[in-house]
Amino acid sequence: MRDGRPAPRWAVVAAHIVPLTTLPSGLWRVPLALGFPMGLVGLQIQWWEPPYFIALSLVTEGAALLTLGLVRPWGERVPRRVPLLGGRRVPPLAAVVPASAGAVALGLIWAYAFRDFPELGNFHFAHGGWKVLMIAAYLPLLLWAPLLAAVTVAYYRRRCRG
Template sequence: MATSSAVRLPDDRRDGRPVPRWAAVAAHLVPLTTLPSGLWRVPLALGFPMGIVGVHLAWWEPAYFIGLSLVTEGAALLTLGLVRPWGERVPAWVPLLGGRRVPPLAAVVPASIGAVVVALIWAFAFRDFPELGAFQFTHHGWKVLMIASYLPLLLWAPLLAAVTVAYYRRRCQD
C-alpha cells in the first residue's frame, strides 16, 4: 500500500490541488507553538507569580493576560484555514457567503502580513534573550520555564509563512 504525500479532500469542497502533507503538519503545529505561552500566562492572571519577583498586577492585567492568550491561540488556529476546505470555500452555514469560493489572495495577503507581524513582534520580544530584561526570578527554574514556554513562539512566523506559500502555490499556480 503506497502512502500519499498529500492530503486529499473531496473535490466538491475545494478548488485547489491536494494539500502537501508537510503543509498540513506545519499548519497543525502553529497552534501548538502558541499554547505553552498562553498556559504560562493563565496562572499569572490567576494570581500565581510564576516565580517572578515583585509581581503586582493592575486591576486590568488578569483580563489582559487571559484575553491575550485566547486571541493568540485563535489567531494561530486560523492557520488551519490554509489547509482545510473552509480556507477555499466559505462553509455553507455562514449567512450570505456560505458555499462561495474564497479568493486566494483574501487568505494569502492577511496570512503574509500576519507572518511578518508575528516575526517582528517576537524579534522585538526576544531582543534581550536570555536575560529577559527587568524580570527577576525567585529560582533559576522559573526562568527556564518561562523561556521554554515562550521559545516555541519563534517558530510561529516561519511555519505560517511556509504554509502560506504552499497555499498560494496550490491555489494560484498551474
C-alpha cells in the same frame, strides 16, 4: 467542495504545529491571571491585567488556529453554514495577503520581544527554574512566523499556480 489541489502533507503538519507553538505561552499566562506569580519576584498585577492575560491567550490561540484554514477546505470555500457567504469560493489573495502580513508582523514582534534573550529584561525570578519555565513557554513562539510563512507559500502555490 474544494476547488484546489490537496495541501502537501508537510504543510498540513506545519499548520497543525502552529497552534502548538502558541499554547505554552498562553498556558503560562493563565496562572498569572489567577494570581499565581510564576516565580516572578516583585510582581504587582494591576486590576486590568488578569482579563488582559486571558484575552491575549485566547486571541493568540485563535489567530494561530486560523493557519489551519490554509490547509483545510474552509480556507478555499466558505462553509455553507455561514450566513450570506456560505458556499462561496475564498479568493486566494483574501487569505494570502493577511497570512503574509501576519507572518511578517510575527517575525518582527518576536525579533523585538527576544532582543535581550536570555536576559529577559526586567523580569527577576525567585529561582532559575522559573526562568527556564518561562523561556520554555515562550521560545516556541519563534517558530510561528516561519511556519505560517511556509504554509502561506504552499497555499499560494496550490491556489494561484496551475
